[in-house]
Amino acid sequence: MVELIRAALDMGWPVMALLAGLLVYFQVSIKDPARKRQATFKTFIGMIAMFMLLMAIVNYKINFFGESRLLPVSLVMITALSFMMGIYFSNIGALFKIGGFMFLVAAGLSGYGNWLPQVEGGFPPPEVKLDFGSMTSQQLADEGEKIIFGGIGQSKVQGAIGKGQCPLCHGFNEGFLSERAPNLWGVPDRAKTRLDDPRYHKGKPGDRDSEQKEAFAGSGTAETGQEYIAESHSCPSCFVVAGFGVKGTNDKQSPMPAIHKPPISLSLGELAAVDTWMYIREGKDAPSFEEITKSYEKFIPEADRPKQQEDKPAAGGGALLADGSEPVDQIFAKAQCVACHTIPGIAGAVGTIGPKLVEKTNAPTRLRDPGYKGNAKSVREYITESVISPSAYVVKPFPDNTMPKIFGQKLSAGALNKIVDYLSQVEEGKEPPKIS
Numbered sequence: 294m295v296e297l298i299r300a301a302l303d304m305g306w307p308v309m310a311l312l313a314g315l316l317v318y319f320q321v322s323i324k325d326p327a328r329k330r331q332a333t334f335k336t337f338i339g340m341i342a343m344f345m346l347l348m349a350i351v352n353y354k355i356n357f358f359g360e361s362r363l364l365p366v367s368l369v370m371i372t373a374l375s376f377m378m379g380i381y382f383s384n385i386g387a388l389f390k391i392g393g394f395m396f397l398v399a400a401g402l403s404g405y406g407n408w409l410p411q412v413e414g415g416f417p418p419p420e421v422k423l424d425f426g427s428m429t430s431q432q433l434a435d436e437g438e439k440i441i442f443g444g445i446g447q448s449k450v451q452g453a454i455g456k457g458q459c460p461l462c463h464g465f466n467e468g469f470l471s472e473r474a475p476n477l478w479g480v481p482d483r484a485k486t487r488l489d490d491p492r493y494h495k496g497k498p499g500d501r502d503s504e505q506k507e508a509f510a511g512s513g514t515a516e517t518g519q520e521y522i523a524e525s526h527s528c529p530s531c532f533v534v535a536g537f538g539v540k541g542t543n544d545k546q547s548p549m550p551a552i553h554k555p556p557i558s559l560s561l562g563e564l565a566a567v568d569t570w571m572y573i574r575e576g577k578d579a580p581s582f583e584e585i586t587k588s589y590e591k592f593i594p595e596a597d598r599p600k601q602q603e604d605k606p607a608a609g610g611g612a613l614l615a616d617g618s619e620p621v622d623q624i625f626a627k628a629q630c631v632a633c634h635t636i637p638g639i640a641g642a643v644g645t646i647g648p649k650l651v652e653k654t655n656a657p658t659r660l661r662d663p664g665y666k667g668n669a670k671s672v673r674e675y676i677t678e679s680v681i682s683p684s685a686y687v688v689k690p691f692p693d694n695t696m697p698k699i700f701g702q703k704l705s706a707g708a709l710n711k712i713v714d715y716l717s718q719v720e721e722g723k724e725p726p727k728i729s
């Protein structure tokens with residue numbers, strides 16, 4: 294309800310402002326006090342009516358695609374409005390009353406239709422089993438958008454992220470700056486051309502100068518655009534896009550995690566959904582589900598294919614990266630801190646995109662920096678602040694806005710607490726603390 298009012302205000306403030314202007318104009322222009330009062334009253338009613346109309350429209354807009362039972366409420370509101378106007382603006386009242394009557398009939402009919410299943414006890418929505426293989430490409434693309442961004446339509450929302458975690462590193466929108474990883478707009482077309490890159494070494498894995506020659510012994514290299522995409526996802530270090538390799542490896546090693554492996558662990562069906570979204574959202578025909586899964590089978594051996602979790606639909610928008618029940622090293626892995634930070638004592642935490650997290654040593658130095666403008670007073674507070682609002686203090690020489698600002702929502706309090714416990718004990722040159 295509050296959301297509705299806010300949305301209506303967002304949309305309708307110019308209209309409301311115009312009406313308020315009219316109100317003032319009426320006040321000033323009419324001299325006779327009795328008529329003046331009446332005019333003011335009518336304008337007031339008009340404003341309330343306009344606001345209700347806006348709410349009705351917004352309610353309709355918001356709930357239309359949700360197939361919500363609240364839809365008829367809009368019609369009822371418009372009906373009530375028409376009658377109200379009919380009473381107060383008597384000269385054109387007949388028109389309003391006819392309009393009102395028509396809406397009443399429409400509201401009655403649609404309301405009846407809408408409430409009907411409810412009256413009969415309702416048909417519960419069928420159990421959603423995600424059978425990726427039998428979806429249309431649009432349905433598959435929707436699932437892909439959920440996996441990458443956490444929900445349908447979320448690809449337009451700044452900072453949205455799903456269990457695929459791709460937006461931690463990749464930009465997805467045309468023309469968007471994407472410094473940590475290639476912008477994935479245009480990948481369907483670009484994929485084919487990557488195979489002609491002299492560094493790709495089509496068909497001769499042994500000649501590659503990358504850290505990993507092929508996804509697994511005998512897998513071979515990609516021969517089509519779709520195979521290039523599948524290989525990029527399952528064996529990022531097989532071919533590293535120039536300039537995006539881990540610092541100091543001369544583009545031989547990729548910072549991207551293999552997305553069929555933990556912690557991301559996408560199944561082949563989910564991978565196909567992700568890819569389908571990337572084609573469909575650019576208005577391109579996606580390869581069939583079978584073609585896509587086949588391209589992954591080439592690079593992911595049977596034993597490494599995660600099982601599709603039947604009863605757990607692909608990541609919801611509110612899904613946490615870690616809930617705090619995990620040991621701290623898993624929390625660092627699940628939240629992908631490891632991709633950007635080196636953390637002593639945590640296996641695989643060798644990232645160099647951000648500072649080495651020796652916070653028992655670093656935090657006091659940061660707090661003493663005259664440039665520190667944050668609110669933290671202690672080491673623990675500094676770490677918490679750094680994780681939740683990374684821009685409160687930007688460690689030199691790292692750029693601002695590199696560390697995602699999502700962890701406040703995406704980590705449970707318990708998970709955050711474990712992170713802070715651990716990092717506050719890590720000291721430069723000392724043994725790392727034990728993993729709890």
Ligand code: HEC
Nearest residue numbers: 457458459462474475525529532533534537547549552632
């Ligand atoms: C930790 C950062 C990170 C995450 C998370 C990540 N990527 Fe990447 N990705 C990279 C980097 C860096 C590159 C470029 C180096 C390379 O080729 O491996 C890359 C390359 C790619 C490429 C090849 C792009 C090209 O232009 O050739 C694709 C496709 C891709 N990623 C898709 C994804 C998808 C889909 C996800 C999520 C399921 C994802 N990535 C998650 C960092 C990441």
Ligand code: HEC
Nearest residue numbers: 628629630633646647648655679683686687688691695696
């Ligand atoms: C995409 C890369 C990236 C990811 C993912 C990331 N960080 Fe960072 N982080 C950075 C960068 C870059 C900085 C330095 C710039 C700044 O202060 O914002 C930083 C700064 C920090 C600092 C301050 C360090 C200091 O010495 O003052 C802490 C603490 C930190 N990150 C913790 C985390 C934790 C915990 C996670 C996972 C939940 C995480 N980061 C995930 C890139 C990342």
